[in-house]
Amino acid sequence: MTPTNSCVFCQAVVPASSMEMTGHGWRRNSCTQQSELAALQNKGNMAEHLTQDELANIASSAQKEVVSGALLTFAGAAATIASLAIGFRGKIVIACAAAFLGGICLLFRGVSDKREAQSAQSQFPSARTMQS
Numbered sequence: 297m298t299p300t301n302s303c304v305f306c307q308a309v310v311p312a313s314s315m316e317m318t319g320h321g322w323r324r325n326s327c328t329q330q331s332e333l334a335a336l337q338n339k340g341n342m343a344e345h346l347t348q349d350e351l352a353n354i355a356s357s358a359q360k361e362v363v364s365g366a367l368l369t370f371a372g373a374a375a376t377i378a379s380l381a382i383g384f385r386g387k388i389v390i391a392c393a394a395a396f397l398g399g400i401c402l403l404f405r406g407v408s409d410k411r412e413a414q415s416a417q418s419q420f421p422s423a424r425t426m427q428s
């Protein structure tokens with residue numbers, strides 16, 4: 297009898313000889329190929345490499361980036377408007393506008409990271425537990 301194992305990513309039961317060991321357990325070759333294709337297309341999935349706790353940490357710090365980014369965007373915009381209203385020109389206005397733009401970047405990065413981490417969490421919930 298050929299030894300079989302179930303793939304931690306798709307749960308298909310296939311001969312162990314057509315699988316490889318990953319950090320989460322056995323993965324069948326076709327899932328490996330799909331993963332490599334996705335990586336080539338820049339659509340890599342966090343769930344393949346990170347544990348549930350690590351994904352939760354990423355989602356949590358991304359949420360902090362969203363809040364910090366929103367505050368920095370608001371403060372930068374207010375400071376830019378205020379410095380222009382007072383009559384400042386030049387470096388002070390540029391610095392305030394840079395804070396505003398930095399805030400927007402942080403906000404979008406946080407939203408993107410949080411979305412990716414949450415998607416990874418929901419996509420492979422069963423991949424988080426080792427199967428024998």
Ligand SMILES: [Zn+2]
Nearest residue numbers: 303305306327
């Ligand atoms: Zn699979």
